[in-house]
Amino acid sequence: MSLTVILFYVMAALTLVSALFVASTGNLVRSVFMFFVTLFGLAGLYVFALADFVAITQIVIYVGGILVLILFAFMLSNKETLGRLQEKGQAFIGFNNLPSAILALLFFGVLVSMIFKVMPDQLEWIANSVANGNTFKATDTTTNNLGINLMTRYLLPFEAVSILLMMVLVGAAHLSRKESGA
Amino acid sequence: MISLTHFLITSAALFSIGLYMVVAKKNAIQVLIGIELILNAAILNLVAFGRYDKLNNNGQTFALFAIVLAAATTAVALAIILNVYRKYKTIEPDSINQLKD
Known part of the structure; x- marks a missing residue:
């Protein structure tokens, strides 16, 4: 297993764990700030897909623009929503959220089984583009x-x-x- | 070179987390964050497939367009959320239940 793959796993784990934290925490401020980490991890994943410019754009627009906008809206709007969210003291996935968790898990299962059925690495146009040298190399x-x-x-x-x-x-x-x- | 399957499964997981947030959350801003997660999963797919199109940069270009559209969506959605808060004094999606005043 090469260093690239290990780094990819680290980056993907960072993204997914922080996204899970965003989804599960009851504290809105923490979830917004953890969303920063998710977006940075995603920018790292774009770099691994050899799309440097998209990664930088992601950081500039999402982290610099959208998140600041979300923070503003959230500070302008809800003082008492915040209080109510915190006093609930949610469990990780409470009983109320069980149906949505099941829905998300089932959807994930469908997507994964679809991906393994399609076998994207053996698609025809991808094999063609690899044969013609139409793919990005890490040094490009x-x-x-x-x-x-x-x-x-x-x-x-x-x-x-x-x-x-x-x-x-x-x-x-x-x-x-x-x-x-x- | 990381295989395409890795990217696709990561993006599927992100999409599911976003779907969970959109359905379960009781706060319009968190629903919006869920939508952002879903959009980011789509952009990750575009970028991952775009690696195999060096000549035309299809995937990367449309990933850029998708990022810009996401920014536009967020701006308008947040303006709407602010208006809703002004009218209802809450941003819980369940309690917004009338079209006119």
């Missing part, structure tokens, strides 16, 4: 080609996303504005 520079593709081949979705982002900016500002009338 991945970002240059991504930038060129983003500006040529994927220009239309890029522009569509930028327009959507502007609409979202206006919409979110409009929604969260203090209403004087109406």
